Amino acid sequence: MRQFTLKQLRYFVVAGELSSVTGAAKKLHVSQPSISAAIQHIEETTALQLFVRHHARGLSLTPSGRQLLQRARNLLREADGLQQFAVSLGEEVSGELRLVAFPTFAPLYLPQLLRRFTDLHPAVSLYCDEKTQLGIVRGLSRGEYELAFTYDLQIPEDMDFFGLYRLPPYAVVGADHPLSNRESITLEELVHFPMVLLDWALSREYFLSIFTQRGLSPRVAHRAKSMDMVRGLVGNGFGFSLFNTPLSAFGRLTPGRPGLKAIALRDEARALSLGIACPPALRLSPAAEAMRTLAINDEGHVAGFDHPDRPAKSQPED
Template identity: 45%
Template sequence: MHLRFSLRQIEYFVAVGEAGSIALASERIHISSPSISAAISQLEQQFGIQLFVRQHAQGLTLTPGGRRFLQEAKILLEKAEHLHDVASDITESVKGPLSIGCLVTMAPYVMGRLRKSFEGDYPEVWVTQHIDNQANLLSKISRAEVDAALTYDLDIPQDIRFDPLAKLPPYVMLSHDHPLADRKTINIEELVDHPMVMLDLPLSRDYFLSLFHQTGLRPLIGETATDMGVMRSMVANGFGYGLANLRPQNEMSPEGLALKHVPLEGDYRPVVIGIATMRTDYTSAVMNAFMEHCHTSFRNNNFFGAQIATD
């Protein structure tokens, strides 16, 4: 039996199987709906099976055979992508796809500069990026949706490897007219009577609360924000102080108001920025190049005034 199908058709099928509709798959992979529909029909004819049940109101539902076919199709695509790595190793060149995740709070300060310099050094690598919170990034690594993620060393599972890049101690963010703005350092006991603008993101929230809890204190949370820029704006406009680890190059809020960044006094655990990847015995040439590039970039650039991680 001579099978006549393309990896492109398999990619379209997987996209529809994961999305649940041709229209949504079309938006995600930027391919027209008629092209996707034709590819699926050709696969069904070629293999002689029905992959989907067409439901007018609810889109497409995988048949039992379609679900099994989807599992094998994903494996086929993974093996096909692996051929890029094999080719790179054979030719000793760095080329092929690379999918990188980045923590949502870190991305505005790191991703653009890091990606531009990496693609400049390795023009035959095409990068896709995924910006998300810590929990979702770790899940995407486990599901092989991203090859690596720039993130924190918080709640890293055993099956994920974490390669540290830099340590980020906590600091206090204040408006220019805050009563504590003229201090050289601030003790956490001095903060409990002042309202706090909490950065309310998974894991980050727990980390900042732990700074108080380890000394038996509780912060006075006046406002919350799920975006670093919003938190900086609220602090600059006098809604309270903020705690953060990522320190931008300038001391201004998004709308141009002055901010003060004051070190937090005491022996508090810094968060560590690093590269999270699946724990495997094989690392592709593209991934090795990206990891080396990250280490070099963090050594040579003053990202957030970060300390280089040496342990």
């Protein structure tokens, strides 16, 4: 039975990512015929057409080519991880680690964790993106990232999720807001005041659902695309908002900003879990395993994220 090598797979993956044999040859510092021969060998071995060739316009992947590309990426990452593991036996963890995180809490949570990780494993090259939940799930599925720090919302059933911190929602108002002297409040009371809504996919639906599940409709007066804008509007008296990221984490990051007051919700509302997601079929590299272990065992070291109620594993709700 004919087989293909990891080198040929790598040539195919790079050509597919760049949609170009010429581009792949330049990136990998090999000849164009070497790239073409590798692709032809894989196509003959699998009896699949992996690319549509466009005269003077490069290549485009066929549906079969896209599926093989995704699996090949995972295989090559596992092979690289195995090599790094073999090299690092008895030595320090090294290599590249690609992470992705949900933007609402990423600047509050990740920098401290990354700092601690780098101090422990200085030979690891870290790369971190911020994306929507859809982008995170796609990136993990395609093998673009090994780990994701995100919420337990819309996580596919076949994807592993380990909850780190349970983050219940609460109301936030400015220091001069009529409700600033309250320690707790009901949702029915809140709907009489203007709301500042984080207009970010997933966050928007989550916070609005807290009201709609009780037949209530908040008076959304302002929509903001970033947590900084939400905090600024709330701090300057434009309305209340709902948060679930610990308020103490915001204060630590940007002291001197307009004062905010947290108010507990009397109504029951689903708490989100901040955790680590990764594809179940992907064997983590030594660097990714070291990061996962650090995050799991690092309770209390990231300022503001020290909730004692920490689930071992969280699954998305219907």
